[in-house]
Amino acid sequence: MKIAFNINGQPQEVDVDGNTPLLWVVRDMLNLKGTKFGCGKAACGACTLHVDGEAIRSCSYAVKFAEGKNITTIEGLGTAEKLHPVQQAWMEEVVPQCGYCQPGFMMATAALLEKVPNPTDEDIDNNIVNVCRCATYYRMRKAIHRAAEINRSANSITQ
Amino acid sequence: MSEKKKLSRRKFLVRGGIGTIGVVALGTYVFRNPMRRKVYELSETVVPPYSGAGTEANLWFEVTKDNQVVLYSPKVEMGQGVFTGIAQIAAEELDVAVEQIQVVAAATSTGVIDGLSTGGSLSIASLWQPLREMAATLREMVKGEAAKKMGVGTSSLTTSNGVVSGGGKEMTFAEALEGVVEWNLPDTPELRPNRQYKFVGKPVKRVDLMPKIIGDPIFGMDAEMPGMLHACIIRKEHIGATLKSVDTSKAEQMPGVVKVVKIDDWVGVVAKSFPQALAAKNKLDIEWDIPKKWTEAEIKDMLQVGKGNEMITQKTGSALDPEEEGVVSIEFTSPIGAHAQIEPNGAVAEVKDGKATIIMSTQVVALTRQQVAEALDLSEEDVNIIPTYLGGGFGRRLDTRHAIEAARLSQAVGKPVKYFFTRKEEFQHDQFRPPTHHVMRGKLNEDGLLEGLEHHYASGDVVINAPLFPAAMNTVLGTDLGAMRGGNIQYDKVPSHRAVQWHTTLPFATSSWRSLGLLANTFAIESFVDEMAIKAGKDPVAFRLAHISNEGNGKRLKAVIEKAGEFYKDGVTNGRAMGIATSIDAGSPCAQVVELSIENGEIKVHKVTCVFDCGIAVNPDQVKAQCEGSIIMGMSAAMHEKMTIKDGKLFPTIYGPYRMALMRHAPKEIDVILIEGADKPLPVGEPPLGPIGAAVGNALRRLTGQRLTDLPMGLA
Incomplete structure (x- = not known):
């Protein structure tokens, strides 16, 4: 079936079995490889991206449900020239080790900060539940707080 | 390229x-x-x-x-x-x-x-x-x-x-x-x-x-070749099962399927996309030959001190008699551990005109090239392995023979093929950290110092039977050097001390998991030494220092313990207690102090202080990152993770049921102090994984009075 959506600000149409997980459409049809495959059962969060601003585990989200929606992947979150505050914070804290799970964590964090601009440690514990085998959680927590701080100072400048 | x-x-x-x-x-x-x-x-x-x-x-x-x-x-x-x-x-x-x-x-x-x-x-x-x-x-x-x-x-x-x-x-x-x-x-x-x-x-x-x-496409999983197809391979679920028969007719009718390939005793499905290959694989009618259904109890029984191949790996003074008065014995165990790296194993392979090109995540480039060359009857010069960034290694990619399967599938369809494991296959076909059993023995003298200390430990394969190591080495050495990591006693001033390894090859593959034997061996030794310090009524820092000489790396080991000791306090304050433990691995000594409490029935680690000597720290920030990662990964293994055997199969097969440390389990404070006690860089990535399990156990002992002896540690 034909499915149309916006991805990273661009309109896109794909012709594919509607039950195909969005992950594989994004990775293999649209060649956006930043969204990762980890488990295929929505258990690890490596495939996290945004659908209409919500953090979604795309390995278990049928592409047909994306019809007419806005999808953002790590490639659309920010670029090397213009990093998203979450990516900026990740840089400052030097979070990644192997780096494989990090796009999923950054996407989950970006979605959290949209809803909870100044998360407490408890908010972070309850909402950031992806798996990182290098166990970079200690720096990630610092980076999440730092990202919130970058947002705050950006907002205070614009106001 | x-x-x-x-x-x-x-x-x-x-x-x-x-x-x-x-x-x-x-x-x-x-x-x-x-x-x-x-x-x-x-x-x-x-x-x-x-x-x-x-x-x-x-x-x-x-x-x-x-x-x-x-x-x-x-x-x-x-x-x-x-x-x-x-x-x-x-x-x-x-x-x-x-x-x-x-x-x-x-x-x-x-x-x-x-x-x-x-x-x-x-x-x-x-x-x-x-x-x-x-x-x-x-x-x-x-x-x-x-x-x-x-x-x-x-x-x-x-x-x-x-x-x-x-x-x-x-x-x-x-x-x-x-x-x-x-x-x-x-x-x-x-x-x-x-x-x-x-x-x-x-x-x-x-x-x-x-x-x-x-999010650049830098990993093996991200690799592509022009005209590439996607493949899945069936893998047994039962330990020791072999393929009896397979009916491929239904799978062949599935959308997108290019070919169902049967080679020797395995079957692969090649399709235009991964979801199609997976759907078709699930339509294969397979009959397995399952000679027996292994149980958890059988594995446990095989893996006991006193069973298997015995080798004394360290011997000074005389052996303790367990029946003698004053000799204390405590047993410890650790479970089967999964690597659980997030990037699955896989490879993109093209075999064409007598040459093979393989893009993949591997820790063993030369070995993989040799294995592919042998399997495909090519010269090594005609096999090019192009390694990518790895989405985690942890020892899981020290044997990447699936490159052969990807190459064979490419050969069969005449196009490049990308193959990778599903998560269930990763969990059931890991080369696990072997379970271990330990018997610690010790005896105090009249002054409250150790006069004897022994570590008897049973382990499955770590480097024995690993393709990376020549089989002859194992025969010559007679012991598993990987299982031995951290197994010898570091308290060299104890007049009689020894370590004895009992090695058994289990019916499923076990191999190198970050730090090899160090995690379980240090848990046993350092928990026991702590218990002996309590028994002697001595401060755990002073007690450790009293048993280490200035020989070899003794001075450096003592230096990290002394430094960590500055952060250690005995007793319970505001419901929190501390524990200390130490290890020396590959010449890099490490001591850690853990501060924890029990909150809502769960162990809550608040702070870890890690003192580490890896000689010259080429990049101190990244050495610290390795310490932080080792500490939390070690906590994960020591407090959460466990593979079991159910109905003859390894279980669980997914994150979540395979419990691991997540954000909420990670300490909010990790303080790493580096001591440069040598004039060259020494190993970093694994040594800091040693002390953490015992440091947690020792803190719990002081908080609750209970000595936990089995990993993963849980509250009764």
Whole structure:
């Protein structure tokens, strides 16, 4: 079936079995490889991206449900020239080790900060539940707080 | 890749002063047990020299026209930060800025081939000397060429930031090397002394930071080849099962299927997309031959101190008699552990015109090339392994034979094929951390000091039966050197101390898991020593220090314990208690202090202080990152993780049910203190995993009065 959506600000149409997980459409049809495959059962969060601003585990989200929606992947979150505050914070804290799970964590964090601009440690514990085998959680927590701080100072400048 | 080839301006043949010995030298004399023990001891402390290709001229460096230096790394980057470390090391002698160096993993076709693996925490330690020598040699070669072009003597030239200066003139490295075809290879120049380092010892940001922040396609899973198809392979669920029969007719009718391939005793489905390959695989009608359904109890029974192959790995003084009065015995266990790295194993392979090209995440480039060449009956020169960034290694990619399957599938369909494991297959076909059983024995004298201390431990395979290690080594050494990591007693002043290994090969594959035996062995030894300190009524820091001599690495071990001791307090304060533990692995001593409480029935680790001596910390920030990761991964293994056997199958098969430390379990405070107790870099990636389990257990003992002896530790 034909499915149309916006991805990273661009309109896109794909012709594919509607039950195909969005992950594989994004990775293999649209060649956006930043969204990762980890488990295929929505258990690890490596495939996290945004659908209409919500953090979604795309390995278990049928592409047909994306019809007419806005999808953002790590490639659309920010670029090397213009990093998203979450990516900026990740840089400052030097979070990644192997780096494989990090796009999923950054996407989950970006979605959290949209809803909870100044998360407490408890908010972070309850909402950031992806798996990182290098166990970079200690720096990630610092980076999440730092990202919130970058947002705050950006907002205070614009106001 | 072809793009890059075109950009190559120039390649330099650099001869490095590299040894060829991979493992501690073997000889028939080691058949005698005392000699064997000497070898065991050496294997614990000696950093084997880098053993890749390189005694012949090799390509390590390339200077591009825009004056960048490409460094072809024989070691792969799996998160440990090796690319950053070697860029710093090379920059030091090359006199270029770290930002001018681009590190890439060397494909086997470049000739820079690691003879062993990226593993054992050895990358930086083993490359430290040869890489500096090669970088210094290249620098002198550049100066030699610049001198000719500038018409001045080499001795008047200086180098900095990739520029040669002298006699009022300047020239970039690239300009100096323009048009050079033949090289005068100078003798290896003298290396710079420690105190003059410009880049080594600095917290340089990871060179792979940006690609990992913006989600660049750098991993094996991201690799593609033109016209590539996707494959799934069926894998048994029951331990020891073999394929009896398969009916492929339904699978062949599934959408997108190109071919169902049956080779020997395995079946692969090749389709246009991965979801199609997976759906078709699930339509295969398979009958398995299941000779028996293994149970958890049977495995436990096989793996007991007193069963299997016995080898005394350490022996001083006399053995303790367990029946004798005053001899304390405590048993400990650890479970089967999964690697659970997030990037599944896989490979993209193309076999065409008698040549194989394979892009993949692997820790064993040379071994994989050899395995593929053998399986496909090709010469090794006709197999090119192109390693990518790894989405985690942890030892899981020390055996990547699935490259053969990907290559065979490509051969069968005449197109490139991408194959990777599903998560269930990862969990059921891991090469697990073997379960262990430990019996600790000790006896205090009248002064409350240990007069005897023994560690008897049973383990499954770690390096025995691993394709990376020659089978002969195991026969000669008679013990599993991997299971032995951290197994010998470090308290050398105890008049009688010994360690005895009992080795058994289990019916499923077990192998190297980050830090090998260190995690479980240290948990047993350091929990027991702590218990003996309590029994003696002594401070756990002073008690440990009293039993370590100044011999060997004793002084360095004592230094980390003493430093950690400054952060340790006995007793319970505000519902929190502390625990301390220490280990020395591969010559790098580490001591950790844990502060925890119990909240809502769960163990809550608030703070970990880690004192670590890895000699020169080439990048202190990344050494700290390795400590932080080791601590939380070690907590995960010691407090949460456990594979079991259900209905003859390994279980669980997914994250979640395979419980792991998540954000909420990670300590909010981790303080890493580095002591540089040696004048060269020593292993980093695994040694800090040693103490954490016991440090947690020791803190719990002080908080609750209960001694937990089985991993993963849980509250009763």
